[in-house]
Amino acid sequence: MKNTTKSRILEEALVLFAENGYRGTNLRELAARLGLSKSALYKHYESKEAIWNALIDMLEAYYAERFGSVDNMPKTPESKEELLSMTMGMIRFTVYDERIILTRKLLITEQFHDERIRRLATKHFMEGTKNIFAAVFQRMMDAGIAKQDDPVMLAFLYTAPVTALVHLCDREPSRHEEVIEQIEVFIKDFIRRYL
Amino acid sequence: MKNTTKSRILEEALVLFAENGYRGTNLRELAARLGLSKSALYKHYESKEAIWNALIDMLEAYYAERFGSVDNMPKTPESKEELLSMTMGMIRFTVYDERIILTRKLLITEQFHDERIRRLATKHFMEGTKNIFAAVFQRMMDAGIAKQDDPVMLAFLYTAPVTALVHLCDREPSRHEEVIEQIEVFIKDFIRRYL
DNA sequence: TTGACAAGTGACCATTTGGTCACTTGCAAT
DNA sequence: ATTGCAAGTGACCAAATGGTCACTTGTCAA
Numbered sequence: 401m402k403n404t405t406k407s408r409i410l411e412e413a414l415v416l417f418a419e420n421g422y423r424g425t426n427l428r429e430l431a432a433r434l435g436l437s438k439s440a441l442y443k444h445y446e447s448k449e450a451i452w453n454a455l456i457d458m459l460e461a462y463y464a465e466r467f468g469s470v471d472n473m474p475k476t477p478e479s480k481e482e483l484l485s486m487t488m489g490m491i492r493f494t495v496y497d498e499r500i501i502l503t504r505k506l507l508i509t510e511q512f513h514d515e516r517i518r519r520l521a522t523k524h525f526m527e528g529t530k531n532i533f534a535a536v537f538q539r540m541m542d543a544g545i546a547k548q549d550d551p552v553m554l555a556f557l558y559t560a561p562v563t564a565l566v567h568l569c570d571r572e573p574s575r576h577e578e579v580i581e582q583i584e585v586f587i588k589d590f591i592r593r594y595l
Numbered sequence: 596m597k598n599t600t601k602s603r604i605l606e607e608a609l610v611l612f613a614e615n616g617y618r619g620t621n622l623r624e625l626a627a628r629l630g631l632s633k634s635a636l637y638k639h640y641e642s643k644e645a646i647w648n649a650l651i652d653m654l655e656a657y658y659a660e661r662f663g664s665v666d667n668m669p670k671t672p673e674s675k676e677e678l679l680s681m682t683m684g685m686i687r688f689t690v691y692d693e694r695i696i697l698t699r700k701l702l703i704t705e706q707f708h709d710e711r712i713r714r715l716a717t718k719h720f721m722e723g724t725k726n727i728f729a730a731v732f733q734r735m736m737d738a739g740i741a742k743q744d745d746p747v748m749l750a751f752l753y754t755a756p757v758t759a760l761v762h763l764c765d766r767e768p769s770r771h772e773e774v775i776e777q778i779e780v781f782i783k784d785f786i787r788r789y790l
Numbered sequence: 791t792t793g794a795c796a797a798g799t800g801a802c803c804a805t806t807t808g809g810t811c812a813c814t815t816g817c818a819a820t
Numbered sequence: 821a822t823t824g825c826a827a828g829t830g831a832c833c834a835a836a837t838g839g840t841c842a843c844t845t846g847t848c849a850a
Contacts, residue, residue, distance in 0.1 A: 405827080419707070423619040426807060439810080440828050448808065509704050511766055512614070518766055526763055553784060561755040568721055571706055571713055589748060593788075600797080621837060634840080635798050643838065 406444045408434055410458055413451050418502035421509055422452060456516050459503060463520055467528035474532070476539040480591045483540070484584075491562065491583055495569045495576065504570055529559045546595040554594060561586055601639045603629055608650050613697035616704055617647060651711050654698060658715055662723035669727070671734040675786045678735070679779075686757065686778055690764045690771065699765055724754045741790040749789060756781055 412433050416425040427448055431438040445451045466472060474490070477483040494500050504524075511521040533555035540546040562583060569579050607628050611620040622643055626633040640646045661667060669685065672678040689695050699719075706716040728750035735741040760778050764771055 421616055421618060421704075421708075423616060424708075427809090428807075436827095437829050438808090439830075442809075443827055505707055509616075509707060512700055512704060513616075513619075522763065522766055526759065553781075556756060556781070557752070560759040561751060564721065564755040564759060568717065571717055586748075586751070622839090623837075631797095632799050633838085634800075637839075638797055 405434070405436070405440075409441060409444055409451065410455050413455050414499070414502050414506065417452065417455065418506040418509070422513065452514075456514070456520075459506070459520060460516065462503075463524060463528070467523060467532065473535055476536060476543065477545070478543075479545060480595050483536075483595070484587050484591065487562070487587055488580075488584060491566065491580065495566060495580065501570060504566075508567075508570075525563055529563065530555045533558050540595070549594060557594070558587075558590055600629070600631070600635075604636060604639055604646060605650050605653055608646050609694070609697050609701065612647065612650065612705070613701040617708065647709075651709070651715075654701070654715060655711065657698075658718060658723070662718060662727065668730055671731060671738070672740070673738075674740060675790050678731075678790070679782050679786060682757070682782055683775075683779060686761065686775065690761060690775065696765060699761075703762075703765075720758055724758065725750045728753050735790070744789060752789070753782075753785055 409430070412430055413425070416430055416433075425448075427441055428438050430451075431441055441451070445454060474486055477486050507517055507521040507524060510517045512518070530552070534551045537546060537549075537551040537554045537558075541548055541551065565579050565583050565586070569576055572579070604625070607625055608620070611625055611628075620643075622633050622636055625646075626636055636646070640649060669681055672681050702712055702716040702719060705712045707713070725747070729746045732741060732744075732746040732749045732753075736743055736746065757778060760774055760781070764774050767774070
């Protein structure tokens with residue numbers, strides 16, 4: 401991102417809002433972390449709520465880019481092994497990248513307090529990922545790499561357990577490795593059963 | 596529950612903590628909802644944190660009873676149809692009961708702010724439910740109702756998608772019926788594929 | 791009847807927090 | 821050099837909030 405004060409505020413706001421929630425975040429600490437005085441924040445955003453809304457704008461843009469267009473879908477795996485390695489690559493990234501972890505925490509903890517967050521959560525944790533993999537499986541079936549089946553149901557059977565384990569990673573960071581192992585076991589099992 | 600003031604406080608605290616979070620809850624509103632003055636609360640609990648801790652004690656007791664002992668497991672279904680109807684019964688209850696909805700919301704939104712809540716969340720959303728159904732499937736296999744398979748993996752494949760859909764219900768109450776329909780479709784699909 | 795005590799009240803306090811404002815500072819354009 | 825302005829500061833304000841305390845009330849045992 402641009403290194404302007406305005407965007408630095410959003411980056412730091414993500415950290416605080418994700419860790420302490422909207423109500424648990426106070427502008428003095430946010431300012432202090434940026435080496436600013438609280439009143440400086442008001443030169444860039446007119447209120448705490450405005451910071452919050454701008455942050456959600458940013459997250460919405462990110463998710464639109466990630467889930468919105470067919471172009472940004474993962475390339476179709478050309479074998480079952482490639483589906484495994486591709487998915488594991490995505491998972492490892494998503495589970496270790498600090499910014500993405502914080503984003504998920506924000507979606508989780510604020511989903512009942514903000515309408516736009518609620519929509520993002522559904523898109524990210526359910527429909528979005530499911531649709532992506534429905535398309536992937538459809539292509540794999542067309543290419544004869546996977547058995548014929550209902551691609552949407554298959555995508556759901558694939559993404560729901562993985563998402564559950566990613567949540568587990570967020571909740572219990574100390575079990576990261578063990579859980580990633582579980583994800584790999586699950587995917588191999590899935591491939592054996594369905595593809 | 597006993598209708599003492601002390602337990603009424605906890606019941607109302609569950610509502611407020613679940614809807615507004617720990618930090619977003621204030622004792623004046625809690626007291627007002629109970630028709631009490633704020634200082635009366637302090638006759639029963641020594642601080643806001645004490646109310647919080649007592650509430651978690653209550654939830655822990657509830658989950659220990661529900662997931663803790665083999666006795667409280669659902670009775671083993673005697674046919675595949677009975678597995679479907681039993682599960683749907685559980686789901687319908689869990690998805691419509693206001694108190695349970697609030698409890699899930701609390702687990703979800705406060706899981707990163709409190710260690711005991713974090714543990715409860717893992718137990719409730721992952722290990723607990725999984726273990727219950729692992730036992731159910733094991734018994735069904737022993738009874739020859741289900742094909743031989745790894746009961747733990749099967750339980751995971753069963754509970755993770757259902758749990759994801761229950762979360763969706765919590766997030767989008769207006770889609771309740773549609774989502775419950777999805778759960779039923781999923782379970783029928785699951786039974787056809789595995790059992 | 792009285793004394794003791796749990797339960798409840800309302801006024802009060804200190805702290806936290808979002809927000810405002812008059813003022814300074816550094817830099818870029820003329 | 822001067823002017824204009826975005827960026828930043830620190831003091832201040834009002835509201836909200838957790839917590840305390842002296843006082844009242846209703847009930848039950850002796």
